[in-house]
């Protein structure tokens with residue numbers, strides 16, 4: 253049986269206004285929404301995307317074009333819609349206007365919805381969403397359980413991710429015995445273990461001290477180069493964005509004020525880009 257069978261059939265989703273519900277929520281909690289990981293790194297197109305909650309417009313005419321393999325830093329003040337946009341790309345929210353495409357495939361639009369598990373992406377949430385009864389190793393290994401891998405391959409992959417995130421010495425601890433930053437790294441290792449084509453990172457460094465933050469930024473850059481995946485990192489720190497990103501998008505009040513390659517955004521800043529990105533969340 254397909255382990256991620258959605259309760260709501262894709263063709264029914266376009267007309268519903270509530271969030272999609274999933275019978276098998278574990279892979280989603282694990283931050284992995286794909287079944288064919290690593291196969292493709294999508295070129296992401298958003299065309300006039302919109303999203304409202306009740307009568308409040310949260311995303312308004314979001315347009316962007318993100319080449320495959322890019323590292324996008326999404327900047328903007330608290331409440332401007334960054335998490336909602338990530339959730340919409342992940343398939344945890346439905347747009348009520350516009351289109352989202354991965355390459356030429358229509359992923360989401362009013363009346364059309366490809367479920368998260370068919371989007372081949374991972375997401376690291378602002379909350380850690382770890383399984384409290386499993387060890388660090390168990391949390392990362394669990395993400396691989398639905399893959400056809402031998403035990404040796406699985407162990408090697410888990411060790412590789414734990415090494416990359418500096419968690420190998422903590423592999424046998426449970427989440428309650430970890431600091432906030434360490435838990436955040438477990439969430440990252442777990443999402444990367446399946447090598448998704450697209451990784452969505454929602455302020456993953458917010459709870460780390462300055463030293464660890466720098467280390468993680470270096471690791472993000474390395475992992476991005478090694479995997480070739482498309483990364484979207486939400487941050488409110490302009491320096492952090494400039495350290496890792498190939499592209500920058502600046503959001504304010506539900507729309508994108510400026511988006512482009514990092515060098516162009518720095519060379520030709522729009523007046524409001526500096527204002528939006530200098531706001532501390």
Ligand SMILES: Nc1ncnc2c1ncn2[C@@H]1O[C@H](COP(=O)(O)OP(=O)(O)O)[C@@H](O)[C@H]1O
Pocket residue numbers: 305310328329330331332333334335336337
């Ligand atoms: N499920 C929801 N229901 C109602 N309002 C929401 C919901 N999720 C987010 N919002 C509202 O949408 C706006 C944008 O939120 P969010 O995307 O979390 O912003 P950010 O991540 O930039 O801080 C906020 O005003 C928030 O209160």
Ligand SMILES: [Mg+2]
Pocket residue numbers: 334335336378454
């Ligand atoms: Mg947020």
